[in-house]
Amino acid sequence: MKSTQVVVSKSDVINYSGDLLVCLITVNEKEVLDGINLLSPLLQKISKLEEFNGKKGELLQLYPSFGDDYVKLKSKRLLLIGLGKINDLDEPVKLRELLRSTGGLIAQQCKKNHVKNVCISLQPCAGFKREHVAEYLTEGVLLGDYKFSKYKKKEIVGKTYHGLKKLVFFTSSKTAVIKKGVERAVNCSLSVNAARDMANEPGNGWTPVHFARYAKKLARNHQLKCRVLDKKEMIELGMGGLVAVNQGSKEPPKLIILEYRPEAKSDTILLVGKGLTFDSGGISLKPASGMMDMKYDMCGGAAVLSAMETIAKEKPGVGVVAIIPSTDNLSGSNALKPGDVITHFGGITSEIENTDAEGRLILADSLAYGIEKYEPSCIVDLATLTGAVIVALGHHYTGILSNNDKLAKQLVDAGTVCSEPLWRLPLGEEYSKQIESRVADIKNTGGKTAGTITAAAYLQKFVGDVPWAHLDIAGTAWDFTEKTYIPKGPSGTGVRTLIEFIRGWKNNLV
Ligand code: BES
Ligand code: MN
Ligand code: ZN
Numbered sequence: 001m002k003s004t005q006v007v008v009s010k011s012d013v014i015n016y017s018g019d020l021l022v023c024l025i026t027v028n029e030k031e032v033l034d035g036i037n038l039l040s041p042l043l044q045k046i047s048k049l050e051e052f053n054g055k056k057g058e059l060l061q062l063y064p065s066f067g068d069d070y071v072k073l074k075s076k077r078l079l080l081i082g083l084g085k086i087n088d089l090d091e092p093v094k095l096r097e098l099l100r101s102t103g104g105l106i107a108q109q110c111k112k113n114h115v116k117n118v119c120i121s122l123q124p125c126a127g128f129k130r131e132h133v134a135e136y137l138t139e140g141v142l143l144g145d146y147k148f149s150k151y152k153k154k155e156i157v158g159k160t161y162h163g164l165k166k167l168v169f170f171t172s173s174k175t176a177v178i179k180k181g182v183e184r185a186v187n188c189s190l191s192v193n194a195a196r197d198m199a200n201e202p203g204n205g206w207t208p209v210h211f212a213r214y215a216k217k218l219a220r221n222h223q224l225k226c227r228v229l230d231k232k233e234m235i236e237l238g239m240g241g242l243v244a245v246n247q248g249s250k251e252p253p254k255l256i257i258l259e260y261r262p263e264a265k266s267d268t269i270l271l272v273g274k275g276l277t278f279d280s281g282g283i284s285l286k287p288a289s290g291m292m293d294m295k296y297d298m299c300g301g302a303a304v305l306s307a308m309e310t311i312a313k314e315k316p317g318v319g320v321v322a323i324i325p326s327t328d329n330l331s332g333s334n335a336l337k338p339g340d341v342i343t344h345f346g347g348i349t350s351e352i353e354n355t356d357a358e359g360r361l362i363l364a365d366s367l368a369y370g371i372e373k374y375e376p377s378c379i380v381d382l383a384t385l386t387g388a389v390i391v392a393l394g395h396h397y398t399g400i401l402s403n404n405d406k407l408a409k410q411l412v413d414a415g416t417v418c419s420e421p422l423w424r425l426p427l428g429e430e431y432s433k434q435i436e437s438r439v440a441d442i443k444n445t446g447g448k449t450a451g452t453i454t455a456a457a458y459l460q461k462f463v464g465d466v467p468w469a470h471l472d473i474a475g476t477a478w479d480f481t482e483k484t485y486i487p488k489g490p491s492g493t494g495v496r497t498l499i500e501f502i503r504g505w506k507n508n509l510v
Helices: 029-035 037-049 092-112 130-144 175-200 208-222 231-237 240-246 291-296 299-314 359-374 388-393 405-418 429-433 451-463 495-503
Strands: 005-010 020-026 059-062 077-084 117-121 166-171 225-229 254-260 268-273 275-279 319-329 341-343 349-351 378-383 398-402 422-424 468-472
Touching: 005 130, 005 175, 020 092, 059 092, 077 092, 092 117, 092 130, 092 405, 130 166, 130 175, 166 175, 175 208, 175 299, 175 495, 208 225, 208 254, 208 275, 208 299, 208 319, 225 231, 231 240, 240 319, 240 341, 240 359, 254 299, 254 359, 268 299, 268 359, 275 291, 275 299, 275 359, 299 319, 299 378, 299 495, 319 359, 359 378, 359 451, 378 405, 378 495, 388 398, 388 451, 398 405, 398 451, 405 422, 405 468, 405 495, 429 451, 451 468
Parallel strands: 005 166, 020 077, 020 117, 117 166, 268 319, 268 378, 275 319, 378 468, 398 422
Antiparallel strands: 059 077, 225 254, 254 319, 341 349, 398 468
């Protein structure tokens, strides 16, 4: 992955001599004049012409070296971006998203003009300190600048844009605190973009072995503990779900475990991510149209694994264990069949009604194993688990299902501030009844109705009383609500929510 250098410099914008200088303007005119003295005469002129009023989303690009009003600027271009009307009473969450999407807008403008080096003049914004303004803008720029071109080998000379090399903030105030904000944004954006990279890889470019290799490398670089279980160990441990799903494939399964431990004794948060590297449906084969998208069925695993990098860098006070069960779901001659009965880790038996309901099978083993081995205080799992969640919530909300109100609230709140909104769906005995089997303890489908809930009800059987939340990201992992900083294709959803949740972890669940 390309990495963009982000710099905070205590300097006046006049001294910036790169490709593009960006100034953010609100319609509260007074702020404009205070903020950018140098530009005031120019802005007043423009404002008289009604060319640019600082309204939200307004853009005006100027070429300083061509004029004389603001000839003192050395930057090749000057871009004014309107933020709209802002006041101190605005909700912080809204403001945060405004800055993030403005960052995305800047990245789009840079792409349009092939800008490699961009500078943003940093002003405080309503209730936000410069530190946070810089943080959310950086997040937007770095997420918006994302591109996956690994398999495009033919470049058109002069036409291929390779993205931003450098992002600079010029500020009149102390840089140390601002740098902290920028660092947080860089960490989490790198994690999100890493998750997008994994997801963008084709099914033959990202297999369970790739998950394992990536995790081992992360562990080496950041002093995490990594363990990878292979098929033999899974069989010995009795992980009948993961082994069963893998039966129809030549590609061996892997169960990847990454462990972060703080210095002092602490709670453990268990993260589990569905790492299904291609879901054909197995014997219950999916229709051909759209099957290609099932290479994204590993987005839960990608989110969990990528979030671990930020966790390793930021060293929170709570332990975090990540488990990624990984396999593809194919229909080879040994494949799992409808009607087969399997035994999960811990002994619960399950009748397979549909081999396409495979996600819950590999998650069930991981949840049961994770609880026995790591005794976590809480569990969060992420999975592209059901098409039904798209019917319910579209591509705008991730579904969350939980056996603990406080944990659900912590996650919903984390999602809200990241603009990765979560909507809670219920669990309950009525739904658990739908997965009762005549021949085994449970069955792996729950009929036509409430598909997202019956899938979660399956997982619930394996977590018992441990506080647990399940995030069904099938609607948001790709084709997520269009935004300036979310490209077409995989969104990396869940990564920022997990990081925010862990940064703010409070053990008040029971
Ligand atoms: N990976 C799919 C869920 C999915 C579908 C994600 C569409 C994103 C878009 C999952 O393994 C699956 O196939 N689920 C089935 C369950 C059904 C057979 C009970 C589904 O949703 O159709
Ligand atoms: Mn499936
Ligand atoms: Zn699947």
